[in-house]
Amino acid sequence: MTDSFDDIIAAARPLIASAPVCDALDEHGYHRQILPASIRPVDDGTVLFGPARTGSYKVIHERIANIYDLEIALVDDLKPGEVCVMATGANTAIGPWGELLSTRARYLEAAGFLTDGAARDVVAIRAMGFPVFTGALSPADTQYRGMMVEKDTPIRIGEVAIAPGDIIVGDVDGVVVVPRAAALAVLSTAMGKITGERRMRADLEAGMSLAEAFAKHGLL
Template sequence: MTQEARRRHRDDLDRARTTLYVSVISDVLDGYGIRDRALPSRIRPLDDETVLVGYARTGLYRDVYHVAEGENPYELEIALIDDLKPDEVAVLACGTSGRIAPWGELLTTAARARKAAGCVTDGCVRDVRAIRRMGFPVFHGGIAPLDSRGRGVVAAIDVPVEVAGVPVCTGDLVFGDADGVVFIPRDMIGKVLAAAYEKVAGEDHTRAELAQGRPLREVFAKYGIL
């Protein structure tokens, strides 16, 4: 990718980050019949003020119950974090056991230094006060002090995964804010963003007329947005 292409790419993400929000993207995905890309309500941001926009890099964890002598249980986890590029998001699928807390202060520090955009996991996180101080967007399935060592290990990276039951692939666009997280399939990104900008403009007109006291029924008939 050329430097000019990288600049345009970053400008597109900056515009999405400042203009769009999760609920409007979810509505647009619904309109395209894609109704399974919003994470369930139990996945929450560590800080409601953070906004996350970036491209998924997936890591698939599996449960383990011991560490073999001489084994490095962090090998693929380290490989994923060290390979993060600017505007990429670590998306870590940990399953349903609740035993794995893959994300903490040190991974946050490493990812932030690489200008990654954030982390999304259905596992737990720890070191939450330190992460909040860094202002790094992290969406999680719970908070716990558990080290992943002896509990979970990355089995594969950049493979299709399910996070809290939602399918996601490397390259999908991740969008998170206080309302939750949605994934835009990588082959739909341009189309979904264009429709989302259009819907936001319509919502702005709707909001302005409602604030002036126009009846909701009348405004809805005019713009078809609610």
């Protein structure tokens, strides 16, 4: 197994899934890292995986000049492999993401986008294959509804604290957050579980009973 952060990220990227990472988080003592089940992928076939870049929003009710400045600064500064995470306090009237931001983020080779708010332009986002995970779908713009007030600071979605650099792992099963300080250990454990599950699956497909396979591999 590789032993550097960059190496484990590269090794995990083609195989990663939220379920084995969730199991690995439990094994390392992190039991409250699952984001609300209401946050779903725009396209069920996409996977979200990478370090978080964060932004947070406040509610507004009026038109504000230069409302998009901080949002634009965050998106334009995304690095390859990063996940843009925008927290609205679960306010799905705030829709900070759509086709144009996805287009820019994809050009920058970002790994995807996550919000507990809303997103729009679903058909276009699905067509480009960019991973977008959202609390709701809405045609609404942020103007008159929400404004980003902080970027690259700790945020909270549901009961989960997310700091810049924490690892986001999401797929059709859900989204989990791996604290950066524990990422190497947790992802290494998850990779071991993925390998073990493949071996157990092969035994089950060859006719081994579930009881025998569990006794052999210790996985379920």
